[in-house]
Amino acid sequence: MPKLLFIGDIVGRPGREILRRRLAEFREAEGLDFIVANAENAASGSGITAVIVNELLGYGVDAITLGDHIWDQRGFDREIVELEKVCRPANLPRQCPGRDFVVVEKAGVRLGVTSLLGGAFMKVEADSAFHMVDEYLARVKDSCDALLIDMHAEATSEKIAMGWYMDGRATLVAGTHTHIPTADERILPHGTAYITDVGMTGPYESVLGREVPAVLGRFLDGMPRKWEVAGGDVRLCGCIVEFTPKGMAKSISRVCLKD
Numbered sequence: 688m689p690k691l692l693f694i695g696d697i698v699g700r701p702g703r704e705i706l707r708r709r710l711a712e713f714r715e716a717e718g719l720d721f722i723v724a725n726a727e728n729a730a731s732g733s734g735i736t737a738v739i740v741n742e743l744l745g746y747g748v749d750a751i752t753l754g755d756h757i758w759d760q761r762g763f764d765r766e767i768v769e770l771e772k773v774c775r776p777a778n779l780p781r782q783c784p785g786r787d788f789v790v791v792e793k794a795g796v797r798l799g800v801t802s803l804l805g806g807a808f809m810k811v812e813a814d815s816a817f818h819m820v821d822e823y824l825a826r827v828k829d830s831c832d833a834l835l836i837d838m839h840a841e842a843t844s845e846k847i848a849m850g851w852y853m854d855g856r857a858t859l860v861a862g863t864h865t866h867i868p869t870a871d872e873r874i875l876p877h878g879t880a881y882i883t884d885v886g887m888t889g890p891y892e893s894v895l896g897r898e899v900p901a902v903l904g905r906f907l908d909g910m911p912r913k914w915e916v917a918g919g920d921v922r923l924c925g926c927i928v929e930f931t932p933k934g935m936a937k938s939i940s941r942v943c944l945k946d
């Protein structure tokens with residue numbers, strides 16, 4: 688049965704390093720067919736570059752999703768056009784560059800990959816994921832056998848609502864963006880695997896990947912500070928899903944590898 692690993696928000700160098708050290712061995716040990724990662728924080732905690740995309744693909748990642756930090760690195764709006772394994776959120780305005788759908792094929796099974804941005808507290812312009820997703824699925828459904836949706840959102844309500852809305856229409860709806868793993872993984876009644884947040888891949892001795900004193904200081908006195916990526920307690924977090932060749936999820940389990 689095909690097996691995928693979906694990895695949550697890769698944060699900075701610590702997040703990339705744990706992939707470099709652990710991913711190939713883990714892929715072998717688990718017999719993973721597909722590896723998809725959200726890498727919106729892979730470059731110094733904000734955004735990504737073409738160089739880092741290629742670095743991550745070199746570690747064994749098959750496709751990359753992004754989120755609200757997509758444009759944080761200067762020039763990525765030009766680079767993304769050439770990056771065939773990078774998927775931008777599908778509900779960004781139509782004019783935005785990049786692909787909104789990526790397919791990875793392994794052993795005759797085509798896994799479609801996309802991400803959707805939630806509406807609450809997002810600082811980037813996007814259409815309602817709920818309003819556009821039916822039309823989107825109609826457009827992509829014949830190009831894949833299984834479908835992974837990275838639901839990149841702040842509000843747990845939006846994530847679980849999308850899980851229910853996609854039940855039976857996607858193989859996995861997995862949340863990212865909040866960087867904190869949740870313990871609610873399950874298979875919904877019509878065969879969609881769901882989890883509210885897979886957690887980040889990066890330093891957990893931190894506030895969402897950033898050094899504690901700087902973020903805490905901001906809460907205490909409100910003064911602006913540079914938020915450096917932290918370094919302690921690095922973990923690789925995500926979920927593993929087994930599914931039928933037709934894209935129906937059979938199992939979901941959380942992954943948390945400590946360095």
Ligand SMILES: [Fe+2]
Nearest residue numbers: 696727728864
């Ligand atoms: Fe993130």
Ligand SMILES: [Fe+2]
Nearest residue numbers: 754755756864
């Ligand atoms: Fe985000």
